[in-house]
Amino acid sequence: MKILFIVPSYKPAYVYGGPIESVAKLCEGIVKAGHEVEVYTTAANGKTELDVTLGKKIGVDGVKVTYFKRITKDHTHISPALWQHLARTVKQYDIVHIQSWWSPLVIVAAYICYHKNVKLIVSPRGMLSNYIINSGKSKAKKIIHKVAGKFILSKAIFHATSDAEYKECIDLIPGWKGFMLPNILSLPPVPVNEYKNDVFTLIFMSRIHPKKGLEILFDAISQLKDPVKLKIAGSGEESYIDELKSLAKRLNISSKVEWLGWKSREEKFIELIHADLFTLISFNENFANVVIESLHVGTPVLVSENVALSDFVKAKDMGWVTTLDVNNVVAQLSNAINNKAKRLQIRQTGNLIIENNFAAEKLIADYINEYAICLSKN
Template sequence: MKILHIVPAYKPAYIYGGPTESVARLCEGLAADGHEVDVYTTTANGKTELDVVPGKEINVDGVNVIYFKRLTGDPTNITPSLWVKLAKTAKDYDMIHMHAWWNTLVLISAHICFLKGAKTIIAPRGMLSKYIFGSGSSKAKTITHNLIGRSTLAKCYLHATSEAEYDECRELIPGWKGFVLPNIIALPDIAIVPQQNEVFTLIFLSRVHPKKGLEVLFEAMSKLSFKILLRIAGTGDEEYIEQLKQLSADLKVDEQIEWLGWRNRDEKFSEMMKADLFVLPSLNENFANVVIESLHVGTAVLVTEQVGLANFVKAKNTGWVSKLDAADLAGKITEAQQDRSKLNNIREHGRNIIEDNFSEKVLIGQYISEYQKINASVA
């Protein structure tokens, strides 16, 4: 098949976290399976631009990528040159797969594909959740959705990365046709070397953002009857991080927290492996790649019910699932600290569970199967 992926940012723009890596891994897997894979993206790299030649096709690990120069930064990424190229080439592809939403780049790209009659899939990647509609520019999102968003999305196919996201999206657009397939994640072939910690150690490894629920975690820590160490690996808005540090001091848990800052790929797997428990107390996550990464190195996870992989964690007994409530979160941390047998079992079997459920070879075959079904369907 000839497949085009459209995404606001592509590797090496790792500043955007999990989506950058998972989209690239999907594209690389499809290319390795013998398909012709192109990517249209922008030069976005946070507040800066990637050091690439705009408008020129570049082979990035087997994938043909064109980085188009954007005129505006996040979150709009207005990129007319990409739209012009897409209008000329949309019908050349068997399938067009777009990633993200509430982004001018993707909104207009989806409309162009509809006008050209191209088979199109939208992977909103959590951007159509109730949390997103209720946060930030919520009024503007609602107006945009009612004016053009709903009708544009309904003409495309839905790709959800978890059952929770699929259900939420179909509540928004009843009858929306689509499929559920998880992210494909590149996992390192490294030995699992357990570490004995004197103090029960938690690792939070993600973007430091209000939706990640660190406030709830700090309050939960203040309710514990024993000492723990929370290591926070990630970056975010400096003003917000200072607010979190002040909150931790007010709750008298600041001496139990280490702020590690950003960690590269090798460092993050090492940090997860050294911890007793990975924790993600998010208010909303459509998937959460980092849960898979933690279990790959044998570290049990604690997530809130709002994390897309919460049902997987429950079903496979790979950790604990908490309500978005400080008291319940504190209770689950206590359970984990006391259940050394379960922690050791996850340390021993976590990687096998991930390999059985998230094998890249199997998932690539499933993606191709879904593409073929859509391509064969009547427009």
């Protein structure tokens, strides 16, 4: 098979978090399995651009990647150069797999694929949910969805990374055909040792955004009877981070919060290993790679029931699940702090459980099978 991936950004643009890594691992795995993969993307790297040659194929860890110039420096990633090249070349590919949604870059690309009658798969990556459509700039999203998005998506096959995301997609477009397979992650071999902190240490490691529920976590920490430290690793809008720092001050927990900033791949695993508990009290999360990464190094997790992997955490008893109610968060934090035996068991067994459920080789074969099914359909 010859497969084209279209994604707003690609590695080494790690500033965009987990999707950069999981998309790259999927592409690299399919190439190793003997298929041809190309990626069309932009040079986006946050507010800056990657130092790459534009408009020419570059080998990136075995994958042929073409980076195109974008004329906007924000999340729209508008790239006429990519669209023009796609229109000229898209018929060369058996399947086009688009990652993300709402960005004009991918919406126009999806329309081009539909117009050219090419087999199309769309991975919304959490961008198609009632939470996303009804929060933030929801009016614009609702118009886009009604005028063009819903029709274009209905002509494609969707890929969800969790059962929860699969259900959300079906709810938004009844009758939509799709499949569910989890993200593919690169999980390095790490020593799993119990690390003793002077104070019980929580870690949040993700994009710093209002949907991540940090306000709820701050409120819960302010009500805890047990002493804790919260490390926050990630980047976000400076104005929002300033709001969170002001909130911490008002709640009198500033001394308990340590702002680590963005961490590299190597650094993030070190921080996860050294934490007692990973926390993600999110309003909406279609997968959350870092939950898997945390359990891989043996660090238990506390996640909200709105995190798609919360069902996995429950089923495997890999941590604690909470509602978005502050009192429930306080209760579950207290449970995690005081249940040392369970935390030790997770430290000892987490790595094996993750390996058994998220082995890259098996998942790559499953993805290739789904592509074959897509090609077989009229």
